[in-house]
Amino acid sequence: MDTAQQRLNDAFRTRKKAGRIRQQNEANIIRAAEVEFAQNGYKGTSLNAVADRAGLPKSNILYYFKSKFGLYGAVLADILEMWNQAFNDAIVDSDPAEVIYSYIESKIQYSFTHPLASRVFAMEIIQGAPHLEKYLAQDLYNWIEERSQVMQAWIDSGRMKPVAPAHLVFLIWSSTQHYADFGTQVAWCLGREELTEEDFQVATRTLSSVILGGLGLELPERARG
Template identity: 35%
Template sequence: MKDDESGRRSKNGQASRGSRAEARRATEESILKAAERVFAEAGFGGATMQLIADVAGLPKANLHYYFETKESLYRRVVERIFNIWLEAADVFDAASGPAEGIGAYIDAKMEISRNHPNGSKVWASEVMHGAPVIQDYLETTLRDWTEGRAVIIERWIAEGKMAKVDPHHLLYMLWATTQHYADFSHQIETLNGGAPLSDAQWEDAKTCVKSIVLRGIGVS
């Protein structure tokens, strides 16, 4: 009997810890979404922890429990969108050629612009201001990732799978095109009759961008 009671207490304790961990993750997710929105709209200088707490629907003290300073929260927001972009680029490593690799990369980046527009805007604003907080990312992780993908593109060129182009300028163009749908979403919505792109319009946009890019680098 005692063993049964001990087992139940153990299971209940594990369930309780699991519930607390899940609640913590949910709260952190709410904070990050609120912070993305506030940083995107107000910039780092104009954002306040109180405003982020208000948007997240939390007391300011709770916000400081998760993130002690505005800068630590800002860096987490930047890390979040950057890591999402890096994961999207994994398709390069496994792809047999540019049609699969670059095509899938465009699809993934367009979906990120659709689902994480504020994170993209935060990154764009930071870089346009000289990257005062994330310069280390640009000089290390981003540079390493870019050089690694350039090697893959150069291999495809050497194998005759695509036209000879500068890999860096190709990547810059891919970033600019796909992230335009996030960073300039208001402009796109205005030109779309004041409405966000529908599911069908997003699919059309991805197909069109892929067609233009792939044809431009000699991939049928």
């Protein structure tokens, strides 16, 4: 494995706990980097531009992230951590409807609060995942396998209709991330300049009703009304 790939893997796997000020600085840098990477791609983004947008010296970025590659890896790691955390703790004894609804809800919410992060990830994938290939081949594959085993157990016990678990996850990804990656198109179709929080709430209810209904599940009580 080359040195660059090692650094990217480190960004995914060894994000260490830091003091409050450092956490704030890192979060500020990552948000600024999301904007630059979304607008200019990896090659077109400079650390100077990220530093200017974050209002911090370039030396701070290098101190926290070592290089542009390390910063990019941290941005991608942050995106995947946000997306996956709502499903990470699901176990066989969990309520399938609650788990799946919470996953849809959280991913729609992230499309509302972090649309640029989703677009950075989409650009990486569309380009053939040149920086994410090793991660996708291992960690993400393992994550899908583990989630699939939980869902298959729900299916085997008759708690939801039989489907291909991995493809169910792909369906959730595509439908929820659409509101970030193609938000401009969606807004035009709804006759708006930009999507509102209410639009995302309607999207959550609609997608959840369709997906859970197709699985023979009912919306959790908290989602009705």
